[in-house]
Amino acid sequence: MGGKDLGFDVVLRGQTRNHIIPGTYVFFQRLKEHGGGFWLGQAYDDWFGFTLEAPVSLRQGIEYLMSLRSIEPQLGGFHDDVDDFFLRSP
Structure with a gap:
């Protein structure tokens, strides 16, 4: 289960993955006893980084990934004109 266009995977309670492609966003389902x-987060070969600080619903997480995808072309851009210098925030 997952969204190929947004590059994410969903791991439900009790499921495992043998391999996750590095850079993939992954949703890990929490136990209902702990709030559901x-x-x-984003998975790489040697670490997993939480993307959001708190648990989210699947819908909230997908909306967040969609918003990231919409601003992705603007991230990391470099504009080197000395007369028109500006910084972009992520």
Whole structure:
């Protein structure tokens, strides 16, 4: 289960993955006893970084990934004109 266009995977309670492609966003479902919802983070070969600080619903997480995708072309841009210098915030 997952969204190929947004580059995410969903791991439900009791499921495992043998391999996750580095850079993939992953939703890990929490136990209902601990509030339910999902942890969202990005997986790499040697670490997992939480993308959001608190658990979210699957819908909230997907909306967040969609917003990231919409601003992705603006991230990391470099504008080197000395007369028109500005900084972009992520």
